[in-house]
Amino acid sequence: MxxxxxxxxxxxxxxxxxxxxxxDEGYVPASLTMISRRAGVSNGALHFHFVSKEALARAVEEEAAQKVRLITERCRLAGAVGLQLLVDATHTLMRSLDDDVIVRAGFELSGDISRPRGINLRREWRRWVEGELERVASDGGLADGVAPDDVASALMAATVGFEVLGARDDREWISRRTLTRFWELMLPAMAPRQAIGTLVTCGSCLSHGTDEVGVEEPV
Incomplete structure (x- = not known):
């Protein structure tokens, strides 16, 4: 035991x-020696558990994918629905990218063109976003004339852009403040007028920690 x-x-x-x-380094520059040293184990111990760098990458991706699925499920279980669920899930995802290296590495590996057969977290995230927006639209949760596909494209461009810029450049891109401002801009264009006052752009209290960007007011 x-x-x-x-x-x-x-x-x-x-x-x-x-x-x-x-x-930190990306998939191609990373070596098994770098990883074993970081873990504080011998190369032999590493090879006992993982036969290759690709096997390690898949293990990281699988765990990251599980974490991202839990993000969306927890937001749903917390009671968020419709566009508020999308707001809360994006806030929680950005927070995870900031403080969970497994999630951050999973998205980094998704963007590596040398690994076409890996688990693509960006693609999985897009599928979830598209599915939720279809549900929102069928329930009348989008403004007249707003197409779910157009919203999905804008949301994917923003969240993946924030993820890439935040990982490589400045963590402010994945901050609650930045995402709140994005939703302040987007929600009035996509939500029915009668729903706008009920949506909280900084996310529900269950979707983030205690970092403050100002008073939590609806749109």
Whole structure:
């Protein structure tokens, strides 16, 4: 039992170390030696758990994908619906990109053209966004003349853009403040007039922590 627990801890350490290296360096420059050193284990121990760098990348992606799926489910279980669910989920995703290296590495790997067969988190996120917007539209939750596909394209361009800029340049791009301003601009154009006053652009209190950008007011 002790041996199994030690092996599980080593595997977890290797996945986290790989995520840190992939997030910092990218997939191609990363090496197994860099990852084993970051994890504090020997190359032999690494190869016992993972036969290749690609196997490690897949393990990171799988865990990141599970975390992203939990983000959307938790926001739904917290009671958010319609456009508010999209607002809350994007806030929670950006927060995860800021403080969870597994999620950050998963999205970094998604953008690597050298790995066409990997789990593409950006594609999975787009599918979720498109599905939710179709539901919103069918329930009358979009303004007249607003197409779900157009909203999905704008939302994907913004969130992926924030993710890339935040990972490589300035974390302000993935801050609650930046995303709140994005929703302040977007929601009046996409929501029915009677719904605008009920939507909270900075997200519900369950979708983020205590960092403040101002008073939490509806649009």
């Amino acid at each position: 002790v041996k199994q627990e030690r092996a599980a801890r080593t595997r977890r350490s290797l996945i986290r170390a790989a995520a840190e290296v992939f997030a």
